[in-house]
């Protein structure tokens with residue numbers, strides 16, 4: 518680095534080194550001097566900052582030092598309602614807010630954030646790919662909500678392109694979806710599960726409500742991580758596979774029997790129905806296959822039923 522002596526251009530006296538990044542007043546001749554050519558006056562900066570925060574007062578949720586305007590209701594779970602929101606300020610950001618229901622267990626959203634942060638911090642093979650396919654938390658805190666009550670709030674990055682949950686898809690169809698679509702949904706979840714199981718995690722609550730679908734990319738995002746645990750528990754991981762098989766059975770059912778169990782549509786190909794039945798009944802078989810083995814089993818059954826895989830457009834709402 519070339520040594521630099523800072524001298525006042527008017528009287529040649531030495532200047533303090535702050536002259537490199539801000540205006541200083543020469544103590545000898547009183548001139549205001551700066552080295553920087555891209556000078557921003559503090560008053561202008563302050564005014565711009567205040568302008569950028571002008572929307573804060575109108576925002577409905579404050580969390581982690583930021584303010585958010587809710588735009589649309591996305592859904593509700595057992596413990597929180599979920600909304601799409603914009604961060605107010607000069608650099609807006611689209612986010613998803615989870616706002617705890619009144620009386621929801623304290624700290625549940627903080628726990629969900631801690632789990633999501635750990636999943637993002639994992640450094641397993643494939644982390645660069647799979648961490649993009651897991652929810653990302655931004656902040657957690659508490660905020661006054663619309664009813665004036667203080668509520669826990671979790672801010673999540675908005676995963677673009679996701680339409681809604683598989684439960685919403687099933688509701689929109691009111692009958693079984695095409696089994697070819699259930700195949701990619703199932704396999705997408707199994708890919709992510711193979712990764713998280715390798716890190717010792719189990720999700721614990723894999724239901725259609727916790728699987729968001731990306732129709733254009735044939736993607737599925739697993740949400741609802743507040744019940745996840747990292748105990749390297751093979752039985753719990755097998756339970757994830759059993760739960761997932763039941764979720765897929767629900768997607769492939771035309772109706773539910775009096776006990777609430779989904780009844781597989783007769784249009785489900787036999788090879789696929791066999792894997793579905795066994796995976797939903799036989800935890801030991803699930804444990805022996807693991808998520809990756811299950812993904813291959815589903816792929817094999819789909820190949821038997823439909824031939825080589827090919828992309829078919831998926832609509833989350835029925836067209837007829």
Ligand SMILES: Nc1ncnc2c1ncn2[C@@H]1O[C@H](COP(=O)(O)OP(=O)(O)OP(=O)(O)O)[C@@H](O)[C@H]1O
Nearest residue numbers: 591592593594595596597599613681682726740741
């Ligand atoms: N990013 C999203 N885009 C669209 N809908 C979403 C999104 N996140 C959540 N939802 C909807 O909100 C519902 C509730 O979300 P989530 O399961 O995370 O809440 P929860 O209160 O933690 O639920 P529970 O405690 O019952 O598991 C989901 O089932 C889904 O319908």
